[in-house]
Amino acid sequence: MAIRPSVMIAGCGDVGSRLGLRMSRAGWTVFGLRRQAASLPVPILPVRGDLASPAVPRGWPNGRLDYLVYAASASQHDEAGYRQAYVEGLRNALGWLQQRDQQPRRLFFLSSTGVYGQHAGEWIDETSATEPTGYTGSVMLEAEALALASGLPTTRVRMAGLYDPARPWMQNQVRAGLRVDREPPQYSNRIHRDDAAGLLACLLEKDLAGAPLDDCYLGVDDDPAPLHEVVDFLRERLGVTHWAEQTMTRRAGSKRCSNARARALGWVPQYPSYRNGYAGVRPNAKG
Template identity: 80%
Template sequence: MNNRPSVLIAGCGDVGSRFGLQMSRAGWTVYGLRREAAGLPVPILPVAGDLLVGQCPRNWPNAELSYLVYAASASQHDEPGYRQAYVEGLRNVLGWLEQRGQRPKRLLFLSSTGVYGQNQGEWIDETSPTEPNGFTGQVMLEAERLALNSGLPATLVRMGGLYDPARPWLQNQIRAGLRVDREPPQYSNRIHRDDAAGLLAFLLQADLRGVALDDCYLGVDNDPAPLHEVVDWLRERLGVTHWAEQSMTRRAGSKRCSNGRARALGWAPKYPSYRDGYARVALERR
């Protein structure tokens, strides 16, 4: 009899794959569901399926599933695209579980700190009001409610801005002379992609041990820094001296998200600040 815990990652993209590899190394059986499942890293077991199609994937696992992690991302960045990815996709997966008579111990739903509309530099935690201004946060709240009302024990993980220096979007912006407003400070919240995966792994392993989980955690590092500080630090590290003519306009508001609840449970980010996460960015000499 196989007593290994198992997890199915629905929408197994970059963070899902990193998380799945961590769980596999910990001895778990890991299934990854996405359209192009053949490209998943070994030993994640591929489940080829489309979250936006009502029909259950043909190679859906027959074994009992210990956990479900919903980690989809929108491929179309308009309101219908968001609703399909987060609401309709989750509804389909929950329906497939019901069809197969499977009842995981818990559902982890990857959400976003975009559900908070605060923009005056306020400190935010899991109990703060969620009053998003745009459709992205509003649709995410709709998906969160679906997860919490799914009939499964559910935990939301509201992630900050995911980053990895190996994906140099921010560095490229800074090399182009990225200019951001300094007053008032535009606070930004981030989490390294490996830490995002690590937080998911930490929560599932805690649940398996019988630790009582809350229904929501913020996935951010310890340092909700003003964006101009991040830019200044990276400019110096990259040897950039010029500025673009226009400032970048931020749409994500300005708030400071606390990871205190996750840290109180025993989690600690490997990269507690952007300085740690970007430490390998080479100093360029001109």
């Protein structure tokens, strides 16, 4: 009987849970680590642990562990919180592997397109200069460097803005009538949460099959679009006609991210554009 491949998803939140369910259906043994692990969906095997602690979690598996997916997110949105979540948390997770004498086949580190500081609508790919203007991108680059220096084969997956109509942050901004700048166009990049999980699943399956992987992929859909176009689309879907005095605030720059490398590997987004992802939005819907 073939041995089931195993993966530990450290920081198993929303995207991690979606990934874990996909890999479980594909026959993998999936461990999910988080502070409130009891809430993880079956059949993800819950591991209660705190990435802020250097002590190995009591439920950490013994023996072979084929893959580590580091998918933490910051609960405290300042520089200290980012460093704790992405740098120190990763350092602790790598320490746990060492203490358990585990050598995964590959480490996947969920990063962000925030490592790019371009702001004039430039096209960006994995080879573009990373010159972030804020602490979020700088700390993420620090964490990426730690991952690359781990001694494990490492792939960084730089995700754009994650969205899901069931989490209506953007729709609420539009319902409030918040304005966006139209000139110059402010390009925005995004990826549906299901597609983010699908890309990670694709990378895991490809690596298990022996396909060569690059050390970096951009997780974005096919349609980097000016933010005002996204807002106009949602205003029409939601039936919003008023404008507020306030302007929508954005932390990211203005750039267009290419997913050509991920697509060349065989990944196909289920929601190639925000138009697909938000297609079900209705005026009276919660999302």
